[in-house]
Amino acid sequence: MSEQDATYDAEAMQEKWRAVWDEIDPFTAHDDSPREKRYALTMFPYPSGDLHMGHAEVTALHDVIARYWWQRGYEVLNPIGWDSFGLPAENAAIRNDAHPADYTYGNIETQAASFKKYAVSFDWSRRLHTSDVEYYKWTQWLFLKFHELGLAYRKNSPVNWCPNDQTVLANEQVLADGSCERCGAEVTKRELTQWYFRTTAYAQELLDSLDDLQPTWSDKVVNAQRNWIGRSEGAHVDFSMHLASGEDRTVSVYTTRPDTLYGATFMVVAADAALAGEIVAPDQRAAYDAYLAEIRKASDIDRMSTERPKTGVDLGITATNPVTGEQIPVWAADYVLADYGTGAIMAVPAHDQRDLDFAKQFDLPVRRVVDTGPDDTGNPEETFIATTGDGTYVNSGPLDGMTDKATGVSATIAELEKNGLGEGAVNFRLRDWLLSRQRYWGAPIPIIHCPVDGEVPVPEDQLPVELPELRGADLKPKGTSPLGGASEWVNVACPNCGGPATRDTDTMDTFVDSSWYFFRFLSPQDQTQAFDTDLANAWGPIDLYVGGDEHAVLHLLYARFFTKALRDMGLVNWDEPFSAYLSQGKVINNGRKMSKSLGNGVSLGDQLAEFGVDAVRLTLVFAGPPEDNIDWADMSPGGSVRFLQRAWRLSGDVTSAPGLDPMTGDVALRKVTHKTLHEVEGLIESHRFNVVVARTMELVNATRKGIDSGCGPRDPAVREAVEAVAILLSLVAPYTAEEMWERLGHEPTVARAGWPVVDEALLVDDSMTAVVQVQGKVKARLEVSPDISEADLEAAAMTDARIMGLLEGKTIKKVIVRAPKLVNIVAEA
RNA sequence: GCCCCGGUAGCCCAACGGCAGAGGCCAUGGUCUCAAACACCAUCCAGUGUGGGUUCGAAUCCCACCCGGGGCACCA
Secondary structure, eight states: OOGGGOOOOHHHHHHHHHHHHHHHOTTOOOTTOSSOEEEEEEOOOOOSSSOOHHHHHHHHHHHHHHHHHHHTTOEEEOEEEEOOOSHHHHHHHHHHTSOHHHHHHHHHHHHHHHHHHTTOOOEEEEEEETTSHHHHHHHHHHHHHHHHTTSEEEEEEEEEEETTTTEEEOGGGBOTTSBBTTTOOBOEEEEEEEEEEOGGGGHHHHHHHHHHHGGGSOHHHHHHHHHHHOEEEEEEEEEEEEOTTSOEEEEEEEESOGGGGGGOOEEEEETTSHHHHHHOOGGGHHHHHHHHHHHHHSOHHHHTOTTSOOOEEEEEEEEEOTTTOOEEEEEEESSSOTTSTTSEEEEOGGGOHHHHHHHHHHTOOOOOOEEOOTTSSOOHHHHOOOOOSOOEEOSOGGGTTOOOHHHHHHHHHHHHHHHTSEEEEEEESOOOEEOEEOOSSSOBOOEEEETTTEEEEOOGGGOOOOOOOOTTOOOOOOSSOGGGGOHHHHEEEOTTTOSEEEEOOOEEOHHHHTTSHHHHTTSTTOSSSSSOHHHHHHHOSBSEEEEEGGGTTTHHHHHHHHHHHHHHTTSOSOSOSBSOEEEEOOEEETTEEOOTTTTOOOOHHHHHHHHOHHHHHHHHHHTSOTTSOEEGGGOOHHHHHHHHHHHHHHHHHOOSOTTOOGGGSOHHHHHHHHHHHHHHHHHHHTTOHHHHHHHHHHHHHHHHHHHHHSSOTTSHHHHHHHHHHHHHHTTTOHHHHHHHHHHTTOOSOGGGSOOOOOOGGGGSOSOEEEEEEETTEEEEEEEEOTTOOHHHHHHHHHTOHHHHHHHTTOEEEEEEEETTTEEEEEEEO
């Protein structure tokens, strides 16, 4: 059977080359390589079931870059691991009456096999799983370091509680509608003592660094993080509250509008803040307690609705407005948040709609202090529409007559500071990260509670604190950690005093595990430390991170926080983990997210079986810009198969021998080849992978033409072109590329063949088309030399017969010449 | 309500402020075939969401609006 008669058999190619690649091992990164290092990372998967279309997309895109870097001569670190702790495994285990480890490690094996078949250029030697003892030992070690530095601490406060999963949630894990990110249940509040990471210590730096990341991160994610960190500027203002006991108590409030202080006609304290219970007058105590009980029951879904009428209760005391001296009432309400600012506000109903709604509800006074003029909505005292813009200050003492908000704010702050009544202040929306989870399948928090010594860190030499097997135990959520039931595990001697003590029974949020895995990849087998600082400094930061936007404010923010903290510990010398971030879109079907309930799921396994790995990868890369969603219903993987066959067939048509000097080849085809390679370099750097595929298609078409009706199959330019196609395809369709490479007479692997050197001389055309416009409209085209001078081009345009005809009887006002591409003549009659 | 992103042929998508079309899908015609599929060749198709502005020149820059998608949201 001749080469030309061979058939393109995706399945057979996959079988054949997988074995060869396992042998060659082309993608293991060597720490001691003299080549320049690049670190490519894709968000590691969670082991639920087999890989799906989303995994296929992100790894196909990411692999273009990783494989390109190899071809360009870099030493590329492209590791793979599994984010293998977490609730889904635990819930599945409960459903199936099995152990989470069985479910987890079973799925990991399934996914690993699928990744291998999918031919992702991972370095398998660095594989890790966050649920391995060897890994979470160091997660615990990091927790202890954070604890040592005061970055991990315990506090009692109202927390988000998922009644279904029976565990607390970080703010970031509560969706906008107040439901649980994991299970969708309505999240409620509970008062609990929990562990936190002090993310707020880095709020300003996390915000500032975003400026540096802006050019190489998506705007979407940068903006999401900015909003989440939510920096605002304003002032703390001190109010003196007059308690029923006769005492005075100074309470500070945070406001972004200190300039409206003269319009503060009442105060509101967060009903669930400790302060409210401390200051309520005895005759209002019963009403307050009833109100508190009522709002505790309400879910966040109800609480967070802005349409809901305002509720609250009078605390029965007054406070003094520090500038007017007026006695103003103090209320408690749930529209004021206990954990933002100071948990108490000054209410300026005329200039804040929420305060105005409250004032209207409870018939509290409204006083306008900024007159925003006749063009605005009118006087809020009458319209009940708060005004927030600039205007002329009225009823505001020394501010009266000023017209500018910024001036009003700074004047007020200066006055407050002078009189010791307050000061300028900055506030962040960002809260500390609540990391305790009352669940089994996670890294135990390495703390021992001793009745004598309190919180005692587990000594480093006693790490890891291994998760007790609890095989056969009931892991169903009960509101406290299942670890509490392992009494032999829980009861230990205090490392300090030796007396009886108990282990902390909570486990860490799995986002802790994923906040540092990219460090562990640098020395995954190291038994002596979490990661090797020198290697981290040599490889990091990550040159390109590819993943989904669903982690815009979760994982990406936590990983940034960890990196900054590790830098401050001297463990690494860079402070942002991801130099560039590419967010890939989702694979949807028929305009909708794939879901079981819609019945529109597309199985990756089925697609691979029908079209082959290469065609599926090619389809995903070619679909459009990486950031865009891919609607699988609009795609044509069958077309991808046909293209790959067309490309593959070229390799059978080449009749020249390998190692031929291409210099003697057909110049026209060589130009296409070299222009394509040159252009692709830029396209890959700017992540326009879909256009890379289009350019490869053009090269295939041009080569086909050369073989059939041009220079013929024996021409060296044809060999050069087909080899270029194989190398281009090695980024997207590794099996087809390898098969072509073999048919071209080369040894495997094409993936490490090296990027062809582009001949600059072939990028220049002998002649090109210049456009002649009259009044901006194209009227003529001229064939000119690419290095024609402006004067020559203008002369050529002015002497063109059509142009001369058009200009007859007109006065030329202006001629714009952009050699060698364009001449534009502006003329009038 | 606030903040992002997008709107180009029937469809998916290209186009440093300079000829609106690179590539693909679909469709149609042809070559090949007993026929079909494949392959190859060819053809068809929009003036860039709307209205203004800047410019010699705008899909591209600016303003307003419409539509679609996403994020945040009682954060004082």
